[in-house]
Amino acid sequence: MKKITLLIFMTLCVLSNAQTTYNYDWNMQSTNQQITVNVGDTVVWTWGSGSHNLISTSGTHTFDSDYHGQGYTYSLTFNEPGVTDYTCTPHASMYGTITVNSAMSLDASERLGLNIFPNPVSSGYVTLKTSVSGVKNIELFDLSGKRVLKTSINADILNVTSVNSGVYFIKLSINGVSETSKLIIR
Numbered sequence: 779m780k781k782i783t784l785l786i787f788m789t790l791c792v793l794s795n796a797q798t799t800y801n802y803d804w805n806m807q808s809t810n811q812q813i814t815v816n817v818g819d820t821v822v823w824t825w826g827s828g829s830h831n832l833i834s835t836s837g838t839h840t841f842d843s844d845y846h847g848q849g850y851t852y853s854l855t856f857n858e859p860g861v862t863d864y865t866c867t868p869h870a871s872m873y874g875t876i877t878v879n880s881a882m883s884l885d886a887s888e889r890l891g892l893n894i895f896p897n898p899v900s901s902g903y904v905t906l907k908t909s910v911s912g913v914k915n916i917e918l919f920d921l922s923g924k925r926v927l928k929t930s931i932n933a934d935i936l937n938v939t940s941v942n943s944g945v946y947f948i949k950l951s952i953n954g955v956s957e958t959s960k961l962i963i964r
């Protein structure tokens with residue numbers, strides 16, 4: 779789970795307000811559709827000839843278009859991250875998977891106004907300034923997703939003398955709001 783979370787951090791530098799609409803056909807040739815979107819995005823399927831439904835079969839999201847004919851458009855906006863399989867009930871060749879990624883950001887200026895310095899840090903002590911006050915709950919992950927440090931601090935100075943040199947993701951949470959950024963330790 780942590781690995782998945784980290785992958786999301788690493789692969790998605792997506793702004794949460796960048797909403798996109800994706801258009802797909804839904805016909806007898808719609809075999810193994812693989813659709814990947816971000817939270818807030820919309821997918822529109824347009825029916826080809828014949829009578830088809832588009833119905834979720836397993837996973838996070840539940841939807842059912844009911845049966846329609848050529849030219850019908852079915853629009854879904856995905857507001858929850860997750861993975862869902864879907865099919866057309868009478869046509870086994872019509873199926874796909876929609877993956878909805880959470881829109882997260884590596885932008886250090888966002889949710890908590892996190893400012894890390896020095897970064898890279900070589901002294902073993904890094905300062906974490908935030909625009910939000912409160913106890914700072916800190917987790918440090920290496921690039922394989924392994925957590926190498928978990929601590930809480932009341933002030934701004936984090937002791938990383940126990941952590942090996944390398945590139946890390948630091949996740950800082952204050953009162954349940956978190957922000958993740960990159961931290962390089964030398």
Ligand SMILES: [Cu+2]
Pocket residue numbers: 805829830831866867868869872
């Ligand atoms: Cu069908």
